[in-house]
Amino acid sequence: MALRTISSALVRTKTRRSVKIYYVTQRRYLSSALFMTGDQAKNNYAFLSPVLDFDTKFQNISQLERNVQLRGIPVNVHSLKRMWDFQEGIRMTRNKIDQRRSEITKSIKELQKSDDQVARSEVEKLMLLSQKLRHEYKVVTAALWDIEGKVVPKCLSIPNVLHDRTPDSVEEEIYRFMESTGRVQELSHIDIGSSIGVLKCIGPLCCYLKNEAVEFERKSIKFFVDRLKDENFVQFSNPDFVKSIVVEGNGLDHEDPFSTFILEADSSDVSEKNSPNRLHLVGGSSLGPFCSYFSKQIGTHPLPIKLFAHGRQYKPSPIQTKGSLLNSCQASAVQLFVGLPNCVATENAFIDRVLAFLISAYQEFGFHFRVIYQPAEKLASWESLKASFQMYSSHLQSYVEVGNVSVCGEYISKRLLMYYQVPDSSSVDFFRIVTGTVISVPEVLACVLEDPRNVVDGKLILPSNIKS
Structure with missing residues (x-):
């Protein structure tokens, strides 16, 4: 029986210190964790100084203005x-x-x-x-x-430049496999899962997988892990936690309790509580831990660096009145991370290859899905392009993202000083990064349960391709 739970209670660490996991809390409105002024550095250790190339960003002010307008950012x-x-x-x-x-x-x-x-x-x-x-x-x-x-x-807070393939305002479908049933499912996946004994929801933040759902989770992860290994991706073991500096380096607001789970020591030490660099629970199968490893480093391995990790992803979700696997606070997932040389043509060629590979894997997986390029307003600030893999929810009558591939160019590597050694040269340059969630199991399971073709005689039927 697999547990899905996030609590705001105290959690004891191996060092017997208590930490609090905040789900909803007030902002402190402290300064940046990524950049510290000289007087701030006297009291807080500055791990690195990001590249502040804003003179370059402001050179084409009209392009920058169009970027923030398309994204809907009030700047x-x-x-x-x-x-x-x-x-x-x-x-x-x-x-x-x-x-x-x-x-x-x-x-x-x-x-x-x-x-x-x-x-x-x-x-x-x-x-x-x-x-x-x-x-x-x-x-x-x-x-x-x-x-x-x-x-x-x-x-x-200035966002990444937009990729040429990013649609301005309307999503662009680039691939579709099979079709949905087209029928409206009156019951939600929670109702269906509970009735056939594969789900048990206790509340909006706590859901158990049981019986065939546990097998589905385990075998789905294994299916995509095996495909990644076939493509010469190397498995990585990541921590579940990152520092505020990495969260901000990834383009997120490190003070926003709805961006990440913020951990704070159960201590009366005011200086520790006011530290600009706290711990965040993000999960090993997410972008942050990869960036933690490569930050402030000069990579000497041949490019591209192709890595993946599987495990948990943790992310606060809007308060729900009823439990749901969609937008759950934690998920079993597979995350890929690729470091490329600083060449746009190489980056574009790799995007085509990784999309073709994942489309082929999802075809073999055996469920209806589509792939779209998300419009600018639906991109995170660090993303320049996002290909979204989506399955259909018959209950919601809409598509749900179950995986994605995101392109961020040099945006993160310049903020976190992620370098590579240029071959046959003494110079270094910044990585171009392609990353993404290959599969998020809760969303996939939700869509599978709502499709009547997958539940026969009160039992969840596993696809033949993942039974072994």
Whole structure:
């Protein structure tokens, strides 16, 4: 019997410390975990400094404006550019002061080689000027840190560039296998599963799989794992937890309790509670742990790096009044992660190959499905393109995503400093990343239960291709 449960109760770790898993909580509105100003770095360790290539992003302001409009993001890019330019103007002022201080220090050293009165008098003047510039440098630096703390986090929310294949507003279907029954299923998958003894829902956050549903979960995962291994993907073992810096590096809001489950030590230590870099429960079969491994590293392995992990995915879902396998808080899933050289043509060619491979695998899996390119408004900020694998819910009369392939280019690798060694060169470059959930079992099982072709004489019938 497989358990699906998320609780807001205290959980004991191996070190006997208590942690709280927050499902709904208030935001703290703290600063960025990914970027820290100089004064913040005095109290918190800065693991890395992301590449802030916003000068490049703001070069084509009309393209950026179109990007955020298509995504439906309420960002005034012109105002953001003005703030960035103002910040960089202050940085330039500070750099000029620092350069002037260096020139004065050099002049003082030269004058101190002479013992005449004029030289000593000039040294005194320059020393006074140096002290004045030192004070100005401190004042300008404090002002710069204050502005950076407001401007950079806003700039970090700028989304990834859109891929040429991403539709503007309407989804684009690129493949369909078989057809749905077309009949309306009055009962939900929970009702059907409970009646045939394969599901037991206790509440919106707790659901048990039983009997044939457990076998379906186990064999479905094995089916796709075997196909990935046939394609020379290497299995990876990931932790279930990541730090806030990785969550934000992935383009998510690390303070949003509806983005990830946030863990906090059961401690009265105020500094720990106010730490900008907390633990998040995301599951080993998700993007975050892969990024944790490769962040701040220079990869020396031949590209592409093709990895996968299977296990759990954890993600808060909107509060439900009734239990459901759709949008469940945790799922058994398979996640792939691919690191590619920084070449758009290579990336596009790999997208075609991985889509062809997954379409073939889903065909062999044996259920009706379709593949669509999601429009810009349905993409996460880190995604430039998303191919969604969907099955039909006869109860909801709509398609449900059961897997996906997402393209994010250099967006994440620049934020988390994920490099690779360029072959036959001493230089390094940023990975281009393709990732995705190959299968999320709860959504698949929900659609399978609602299709009357899969439930015969009160029993869930497993496809012949996954029985072995």
